[in-house]
Amino acid sequence: MRIALPSWTLSGCALMALAGCGAPTQPKDDGGADNAAVSAPAATVAAPDNGAQTPMPDGAAVENAAAPAAPLSCAADIGSAAAAKRVAICRNVSPATHPPCNAANSCAMIEDEIARSCALFDGQGEPMAGCDPAPKSVAAAVAVVQRYYAALNARDYGTAWAQWGDDGPPGQSLNKFQAGFAGTRSTRVTIGTLEPGDGGAGSIYQTVPVTIDSQLQDGTRQRFVGDYVVRRVNDVDGASPAQLRWHIGQAKLKAVPAR
Numbered sequence: 001m002r003i004a005l006p007s008w009t010l011s012g013c014a015l016m017a018l019a020g021c022g023a024p025t026q027p028k029d030d031g032g033a034d035n036a037a038v039s040a041p042a043a044t045v046a047a048p049d050n051g052a053q054t055p056m057p058d059g060a061a062v063e064n065a066a067a068p069a070a071p072l073s074c075a076a077d078i079g080s081a082a083a084a085k086r087v088a089i090c091r092n093v094s095p096a097t098h099p100p101c102n103a104a105n106s107c108a109m110i111e112d113e114i115a116r117s118c119a120l121f122d123g124q125g126e127p128m129a130g131c132d133p134a135p136k137s138v139a140a141a142v143a144v145v146q147r148y149y150a151a152l153n154a155r156d157y158g159t160a161w162a163q164w165g166d167d168g169p170p171g172q173s174l175n176k177f178q179a180g181f182a183g184t185r186s187t188r189v190t191i192g193t194l195e196p197g198d199g200g201a202g203s204i205y206q207t208v209p210v211t212i213d214s215q216l217q218d219g220t221r222q223r224f225v226g227d228y229v230v231r232r233v234n235d236v237d238g239a240s241p242a243q244l245r246w247h248i249g250q251a252k253l254k255a256v257p258a259r
Contacts, residue, residue, distance in 0.1 A: 069155055070155070071105070071106050071154050071155045071156040072106060072153070072154040072155060072156075073103060073104045073105065073106065074086065074087075074103050074104075074105060074106055074107040074109075074110055075103040075104065077106070077107050077154060078107060080103065083103040083107070083110075084103060086103075086107065086110050086111065086114070087101050087102060087103050087110060089114055089129070089130035090110050090113050090114050090117075090130075092128070092129065092130060093114055093117040093118055093121075093128050093129075093130055093131065094113050094114075094116075094117045095117060095120065095121075096113070096117075099113050099117075100113050101113060105156075106150075106151060106154035106155075106156035106159060107150060107154065108147050108150045108151035108154055108156050108159045108160070109151070109156055109159045111143075111147055111150070112147055112151075112159055112162070112163075114130060114131075115135065115140065115143065115147075115245070116241075116245065118130070118131035118135050119135035119136075119241060119244060119245045120241045122134075122135040122136065122244075135244075135245070135246075136232070136244075138194060138197065138206055140246055141197070141206040141208065141230040141232075141246045142191055142194070142206075142208055142230075143246075144163055144230050144246045144247060144248060145163075145189065145191070145208050145210060145228050145230065145248070146189065146191070147159070147163060148160050148163040148189075148248065149187050149188070149189040149212075151163070152181065152184075152187050153186055153187060153188075157174065157177060157178040157181070158174065160177075161174050161177045161178075163247060163248050164247060164248045165242070165247040165248075166242055169248075183216050183217050183218075184214055184215075184216060184217070185214075185215045185216060185217050186214065186215050187212060187213070187214040187215075188212070188213045188214070189210050189211070189212055190210065190211040190212075190213075191208065191209070191210060192208075192209030192210065192211065193209065194206070194207070194208065194209070195207060199234065202233060202234050202236055203231050203232065203233055203234060204231065204232055204233075204234055205229055205230070205231045205249065206229070206230045206231070206246070207227050207228070207229050207230075208227060208228045208229075208230055209225075209226075209227050210225070210226065210227065210228060210253075211223065211224070211225050212224040212225070212253065213258070213259075221258040222255065222258055223255070223256050223257065223258040223259065224253040224254060224255055224256065225253065225254060225256050226251065226252045226253035226254055227251070227252050227253075228248055228250070228251050229248075229249045229250045229251075229252075230246050230247065230248055230249060231246070231247065231249040232244055232245055232246045232247065
């Protein structure tokens with residue numbers, strides 16, 4: 001049976017489908033005031049999408065690269081009123097002492113903190129207001145991919161990197177990840193029709209078909225098609241909250257003619 005979901009596009013936080021706009025960084029419970037913006041790491045990102053990332057500069061190039069532009073704030077992305085609503089939900093559900101719930105941060109960072117908090121308290125009484133989609137749902141798996149590209153568009157590379165889990169993409173430091181997107185101006189993801197997920201070896205896997213349209217700094221347009229596989233640990237005793245959250249496990253993308 002196919003799970004019928006509409007195909008939509010997401011550019012930054014402008015369009016909100018299954019889980020709103022936004023992407024994740026693992027928030028810290030220490031440092032910063034509640035009303036202070038969380039500093040996102042500076043640089044440019046590249047995801048380990050086979051063929052979908054810009055050429056990776058060598059170490060020297062990364063060291064000498066110009067400082068990247070500041071991340072796009074949520075207020076600038078979707079407007080002050082809409083951003084304030086997301087911030088209110090974030091502060092309502094977050095248990096962190098100093099959560100990244102601030103309109104000066106990217107929508108992706110705010111949405112990731114909402115998702116993190118909702119997953120942390122999932123199953124403990126009635127669902128909290130704002131915890132939509134449900135943390136273990138297929139929609140929540142799709143939202144990871146959406147947040148990933150929303151974070152990239154907002155130049156919030158720390159949040160995008162964290163969509164691959166606490167350690168980021170396999171074999172990529174945050175600096176290398178960021179550097180891979182040095183030549184990318186913008187990206188847009190279109191989610192395809194989902195098939196039911198699979199389970200095995202203590203984990204649950206959900207394949208998310210995508211079409212990626214990107215534009216490089218020189219104006220060149222690129223298109224990639226393929227799948228992201230999003231996974232989480234099954235509800236087994238001893239699993240940590242981070243393991244129980246959906247995160248990107250792998251990406252298989254190939255270049256096709258751009259339209």
